[in-house]
Amino acid sequence: MSVVSIKKENIEAVMKDEKVIVSIMPAANSEITTKKVVRTVAAKKPSKFAMQTRSFFEWALPPAIGILLLLATWSLISYQTPELPGPIKTWHSAVEVFRNPFYINGPNDMGIGWNILNSLKRVALGFGLAAIVGIPLGFIIGRFQFISRMVAPIISLLRPVSPLAWLPIGLLVFKAANPAAIWVIFISAIWPMIINTAVGVSKVPQDYMNVAKVLNLSEWKIVTRILFPYVLPYMMTGVRLSIGVAWLVIVAAEMLTGGVGIGFWVWDEWNNLNVEHIIIAIFIVGIVGLLLEQTLIQIAKRFSYE
Amino acid sequence: MGKTLPQDKILQDRYVLVENINMTFSTKKGTFEALRNINLDIKEGEFVTIIGHSGCGKSTVLNLIAGLLEPTSGHLFCNGREIAGPGPDRGVVFQNHSLLPWLTCFENVHLAVERVFKHESQVQQDLRTMDALDLVGLSHATDKRPSEISGGMKQRVGIARALAMEPKVLLLDEPFGALDALTRANLQDELMRIMAKSGATAVMVTHDVDEAVLLSDRIVMMTNGPAATIGEILPVDLVRPRNRLELAEDKNYNHLRAEVLKFLYERHAKKAA
Numbered sequence: 348m349s350v351v352s353i354k355k356e357n358i359e360a361v362m363k364d365e366k367v368i369v370s371i372m373p374a375a376n377s378e379i380t381t382k383k384v385v386r387t388v389a390a391k392k393p394s395k396f397a398m399q400t401r402s403f404f405e406w407a408l409p410p411a412i413g414i415l416l417l418l419a420t421w422s423l424i425s426y427q428t429p430e431l432p433g434p435i436k437t438w439h440s441a442v443e444v445f446r447n448p449f450y451i452n453g454p455n456d457m458g459i460g461w462n463i464l465n466s467l468k469r470v471a472l473g474f475g476l477a478a479i480v481g482i483p484l485g486f487i488i489g490r491f492q493f494i495s496r497m498v499a500p501i502i503s504l505l506r507p508v509s510p511l512a513w514l515p516i517g518l519l520v521f522k523a524a525n526p527a528a529i530w531v532i533f534i535s536a537i538w539p540m541i542i543n544t545a546v547g548v549s550k551v552p553q554d555y556m557n558v559a560k561v562l563n564l565s566e567w568k569i570v571t572r573i574l575f576p577y578v579l580p581y582m583m584t585g586v587r588l589s590i591g592v593a594w595l596v597i598v599a600a601e602m603l604t605g606g607v608g609i610g611f612w613v614w615d616e617w618n619n620l621n622v623e624h625i626i627i628a629i630f631i632v633g634i635v636g637l638l639l640e641q642t643l644i645q646i647a648k649r650f651s652y653e
Numbered sequence: 654m655g656k657t658l659p660q661d662k663i664l665q666d667r668y669v670l671v672e673n674i675n676m677t678f679s680t681k682k683g684t685f686e687a688l689r690n691i692n693l694d695i696k697e698g699e700f701v702t703i704i705g706h707s708g709c710g711k712s713t714v715l716n717l718i719a720g721l722l723e724p725t726s727g728h729l730f731c732n733g734r735e736i737a738g739p740g741p742d743r744g745v746v747f748q749n750h751s752l753l754p755w756l757t758c759f760e761n762v763h764l765a766v767e768r769v770f771k772h773e774s775q776v777q778q779d780l781r782t783m784d785a786l787d788l789v790g791l792s793h794a795t796d797k798r799p800s801e802i803s804g805g806m807k808q809r810v811g812i813a814r815a816l817a818m819e820p821k822v823l824l825l826d827e828p829f830g831a832l833d834a835l836t837r838a839n840l841q842d843e844l845m846r847i848m849a850k851s852g853a854t855a856v857m858v859t860h861d862v863d864e865a866v867l868l869s870d871r872i873v874m875m876t877n878g879p880a881a882t883i884g885e886i887l888p889v890d891l892v893r894p895r896n897r898l899e900l901a902e903d904k905n906y907n908h909l910r911a912e913v914l915k916f917l918y919e920r921h922a923k924k925a926a
Contacts, residue, residue: 576755
């Protein structure tokens with residue numbers, strides 16, 4: 348420790364000396380002197396630990412300020428609106444909710460953990476089906492001009508439709524709430540995967556396709572050795588967008604269909620006028636969505652050839 | 654397909670035959686006549702370069718022989734058969750190497766081998782792949798990805814991939830254009846060695862006069878586009894094996910070089926774009 352403190356003093360002493368020189372020196376020489384100061388300081392680096400702490404704070408400070416700002420705004424609004432609970436009240440309520448996340452008191456009163464898992468299950472099913480259908484469809488559309496032109500009007504027509512508009516159709520066809528919710532996820536998650544995959548396929552450089560022609564590759568080899576590796580990053584972008592949409596839609600769909608799920612939970616708590624729980628649900632939805640996306644980004648990184 | 658040449662013609666002298674080729678592209682601004690009335694015959698084992706200013710359609714001629722393009726009118730033959738699409742008898746070395754970045758050097762070459770020699774065993778295919786890489790001096794880099802090797806090495810892999818198919822005709826589209834002068838010279842020497850060994854026919858597109866004279870048996874000089882055609886064909890009667898250092902002071906070499914330069918910069922100079 349003593350060594351460190353001596354060093355610090357040294358640096359300070361040097362800096363002081365230099366400053367004095369700078370002030371005495373004529374202006375023309377000041378640039379050179381400043382450089383010298385920088386060099387002296389750089390030569391006596393602060394310890395590695397200090398550097399790491401510093402870079403950690405530089406990394407963590409902006410997001411921390413952002414979150415604090417959010418909490419401050421929230422507190423301010425809740426102060427003005429007595430019905431809206433503030434951060435502290437919500438925190439206490441959250442601790443209570445997560446104390447026992449997996450209790451079951453009958454079908455309409457289950458722990459938050461069950462609600463989240465049920466929502467995730469629906470999303471996984473709807474999204475999985477969308478991937479199974481959407482990705483191969485994207486390949487076919489990207490590969491064959493005729494089919495691309497054929498489905499272009501269908502896609503442009505159906506894609507902008509609000510996800511929930513599909514719910515009545517689902518209820519009508521499946522005659523049950525749960526498959527209808529999965530259907531809504533499916534139909535809203537499929538578009539980004541179709542479109543991104545198709546765009547990727549259509550962007551495969553002509554050079555690679557010329558190689559395929561010259562080497563006389565079979566359609567299977569073209570797909571596995573050229574198209575798939577090239578399209579993978581595009582496809583993963585589509586998958587990421589899709590999972591975002593799916594998670595976005597599930598809350599709304601479950602509000603309408605009921606059952607066990609985070610969306611239903613929100614609606615139930617609104618009926619009970621338990622506003623803390625609604626805010627908790629908002630955070631849960633946000634955090635789970637974030638985790639889903641981050642997981643997919645990590646998977647995408649693993650599979651990218653670059 | 655369809656039309657075949659009469660048997661009495663000597664195939665060896667007209668191994669690759671380009672007959673009355675016209676090529677017109679339709680673009681957004683209307684049609685563009687790239688080639689007009691191209692006639693060329695190439696002997697078996699001959700090394701022919703096509704030289705001309707950029708945009709004269711020399712790569713188009715090569716793509717036509719490769720079967721990547723179909724002529725608007727006219728016919729192309731290889732070994733007496735009309736060319737209808739690419740085939741394993743014609744290996745192509747692309748200008749920008751066109752290796753697949755997600756495959757290793759070995760896998761890139763193997764892709765060609767497994768298609769052409771699909772009836773051979775896995776071991777035999779692997780051997781062929783290694784032989785091809787060995788031929789271009791890259792047996793040490795088989796497991797590297799294209800992004801991990803230099804431009805010259807990438808082009809070597811491109812050559813290995815084309816040669817691994819054991820083509821009768823090797824088509825090279827400005828294969829050394831993107832390389833520095835020293836690497837280019839190295840690869841030119843190696844290409845001469847490989848071609849002498851394999852005895853294959855080669856058609857190479859280039860804009861490098863020295864390269865054309867050094868490597869070719871004949872130099873096909875093209876006029877400027879649009880509607881480019883063959884201006885002159887210059888036979889290069891220098892003995893093989895050729896040595897670039899000896900040739901540098903060779904009278905005949907310098908005369909041939911001057912001939913090509915005169916064609917390109919006197920008779921068919923390209924106006925500055």
